[in-house]
Amino acid sequence: MDEVPLGLLLLALASLICCSAFFSGSETALMALNRYRLRHLVAQHRPAAIRAQRLLERPDRLLGVILLGNNVTNILSTVLATVISLRVWGETGLAIGTGLLTVVVLLFAEVAPKTLAAIRPERLAFPASWALSGLLFITYPIVLLINGFSNALLRLVGVTDMEADATRLSREEVKTFLHDSGRHHMESEQLEMLLRIMDMGAVVVEDVMVRRQELDMLDLQDSWEELREQIKTCPYSRMPVCRGGIDQLLGILPLRRIIGRLDEEAAGSQLIEENLQNAQFVPEGTPLTVQLLNFRQNRGRMAMVVSEYGDPMGVVTLEDLVVEIVGELADRETLLPDFVHPQEDQSFLVRANVNIRDLNRRMGWLLPEEGSRTLNGQILDYLEDIPRPGTSILLGGYPVEIIKTDENAVIMVRVSPQLGSETVN
Known part of the structure; x- marks a missing residue:
């Protein structure tokens, strides 16, 4: 290389350092991409996002081509730095050249590009995905050979699936994700409702029901005057009806059916019996999400909660489930x-x-x-x-x-x- 001008050697070295910076930054940028935003962009048919998604589906091949390119550029950089050091400082300049190259590579080919990629992953990952896809196509046989050896080593420690794991989150992790992301993009009330909906699958009807000891019921063994007064002062739209206690449940009474006929001369307990609806029964361990679907399917608004032995435990209403989503409706x-x-x-x-x-x-x-x-x-x-x-x-x-x-x-x-x-x- 004695005939090659020193300026050309320095230019080649700078180009190799830039290539090394590209490989280092693209690796960090692709791995730092927000997977949920990436899926959103893929759903919008963004070509760069689709290409990046394909690369990330096989991380072994992606890392293979990146590390192959990075190592080749670093080795060539070392060779050129050695030649330049010998030409400028002679035999004593090898240590100087090695030290300078180490500092330059560390700052300009590692720390700076990786930091930038971690802060702005999309700006680097999407353009880099085009170059890396082409490079992977060209070097595919070499990458495949390298991955064959590395995958064989991984199988020795029990890793057999080389495809990236799908991003799976537990309920609590989803809640944390919603809380962290939602507080910047939605009203606090909307976020609170979403978090409440997330909790509904883990809450059962026994947690929200009105217990039998606190239940306001119509007992047909009471006098008509007592029943009429109880109906007039009831704040609810429906009431359970029994004869002698909740264990002798007769059905559910929609109060709107009889509220205008309470003062008729012929009115009596038979008026209640004529307008009863069959009661729905649900096990105490029914999740709120399931019960909400039950209400929608059966067009109901009230259900009796029973124990594993069939004993009535209380009542759950559609309003109870709404409260779980939107919060208390009164102050x-x-x-x-x-x-x-x-x-x-x-x-x-x-x-x-x-x-x-x-x-x-x-x-x-x-x-x-x-x-x-x-x-x-x-x-x-x-x-x-x-x-x-x-x-x-x-x-x-x-x-x-x-x-x-x-x-x-x-x-x-x-x-x-x-x-x-x-x-x-």
Whole structure:
């Protein structure tokens, strides 16, 4: 190479360093592409996105052609740097040339292009995909040979599938993805609704039903005057009807059918029986998503929840499922008196038969939801006994004092602010 001008050698070395930077940056850019955005662009038939997707489907071939090109350019760069060093500094210049080349390659062919590619992957990956696809076509036999040896080594450690794994996310990972992405692109209420919908598959009707102890029912053993007054003051559009208790359920009464006939002279309990609809029954473990489809299929709005033994446990309505998606339809102040009574010392008197999940959602608390679904059940599971009034325990960091009990259950408790927090939401 003595006849080759020094300027031409320097130009060739600079070109090789640029090629090395291209291979280094394209590797990082392609691997850093957002897979979900890439699929979106592929669905829009973007040629560059389609080509990049094809390359990423076989990462062994993609990395093979990139590393082949990178190593060839780096080896040639070393040869040229050696020739230039010998010509400029002589035998003593080899160390100088090696050191300078190392710094230049590190800065301009590794760190800088890879950093840029990590920050702006699409700007580099899509143009690079055209060049890499062509280079892969040209060098395919060599890449195939190299991959054959590397894949054989991978099989020794149990890796047999060389195609990239599909991007699979768990429910919690999808929720995290929605939370991180959605907060920049949608209203907080919309994001909250999406997250609630994600939770519906993990929540069952037992978690949201109105329990039999709290159920407002029409008992045909009561007098007509009592039934009429109960119907007039009912805030709901439907009511279960029984004869002697929920275990003797007769059906569901749509109140709109009889609300205008309650004061007729001939009106009586037979008016209720004539307008009954058959009750729908659902197992206690039915997911909310399934029950929502059941309501749509059966055109219903109310269903009886039964245990594994067929015993009625409560009622779930379409409104209960809507609340799970959009949140409470009334403001918090109107909900607190139902089962929570705030005290001057920032504690709350709470009915112990309340559903813990409902309590957490309405109050913003973090009481444990694993195990028993009611506050009473959690306390009994914790103590393994019926506690006396005045007994205090710690549930999820919240001091809980037993206020009232009966022979087999806790009736009322006092919940104080969580330890380490100044207020309770």
